[in-house]
Amino acid sequence: MFDNKTFWNLRYTDHPWIGSGPGSRGISADYKAELIARVIRERAVRTVVDVGCGDCCWLTHPAVTDCFDGKGYLGLDLAEAVVEQNRRRFAGMNFATFDLLTSPLPMTFDLVICLDVLIHQVEQGAFELATGRLLAATRHCALISCMTEPAAEPVDPPVLTAGAEARQAAFSEMLRARQDSFPKAPTISVDVVSLIGRLDPGVTVTPVGRFSRQIAYLITRP
Template sequence: MWHNIARRALHSIRELRYPGAVKYWEKRYADGGDSGPGSVGRLAAYKAETVNRFVREHNIFDVIDFGCGDGKQLLLADYPAYTGLDISASAVAQCRELFREDTTKRFEVYRPEKFEPAPYQADMALSMEAIFHLTETHLYNRYMQHLFATARKWVLIFSSDTDDPPGGPFPHFRSRCFSSDVPQGWELRKRLDNPHGDISISSFFFYEKRAF
């Protein structure tokens, strides 16, 4: 009996410290927080330059972004058409306000348990420093399925690719070896190491859908 009480108490303490990815990010944005240092400054400029160049060189028209955050990174983007998804309704509301006069962009709340990829097909699916914030395995698994299921041709990922156990000093961060979970039918065309390693441990991974 006392063991069960202690276990429930420990769970409650952990829940207060970190309530899970969806609740954490919703509260963070609702309270006026932002996406973090990776969406501003020289790292944001590097990411934008890399993705914008890729979009131009491969004649990509529409992009779907799984994890648009507060939209600051998007201010540097140059895509003909864009759909931004985020698990935080507050982040989506901020983006809609920020880009309210831009008809080339739309934003929607991403609900992994209800998401249907078919209406969201795009030339390229994008994931920039979002994978390691999906701390729950069931959310991560659905996210990876949806990310690749919406892309007609390309998937670009900017993330770490190592497996770290949960429970570290930053509960909203869990690095994963996502390359082991890429669906069949996709080929890694290029890995581009990040020159700003003092800010982020992420690298770019460029996946192309194989022609059958």
């Protein structure tokens, strides 16, 4: 059985350059920041939980800092190594070690974020449990990502951020050079729209874009 906790502690400790993975580097990081910022603005979000926050590629992005002061933010991750790193990097913001598969979220939030996380719940039962707990904590809306269908090639999404293409080119070159030097996590493809419809029929699920090999979905409550 794949041990997510052990794997990610190793990745963040021994391979910080790749950290949370390609979905949190280069143009994908800019895309996620722009997407999150848009939801925060349009939905008047005040409280955010970031489940599987990783190394927080979007928190300092100008698109986000222009509309969110971080006071209502809680970052959760099962890897103690990255939680401690984030506490040092983002003084005054809240981070905690947390495993979604062993505990439900403690309260509801305006926005639940879970990007680049569900794809690594490689057992169907774990995927469904995690998804159900995310939905239970969603007061107004959620942003999740997964591979609804396997993607042959990663997608570079369109972004507005200046310099994004150059950063992506630099990251892609580094990734090619180091491709065999770091451990990779297994992934799963799931029809998450049908799953959410079964778990929580009252929500609306809308695909809002693609990044890397994943589809991003916005989940909203009436």
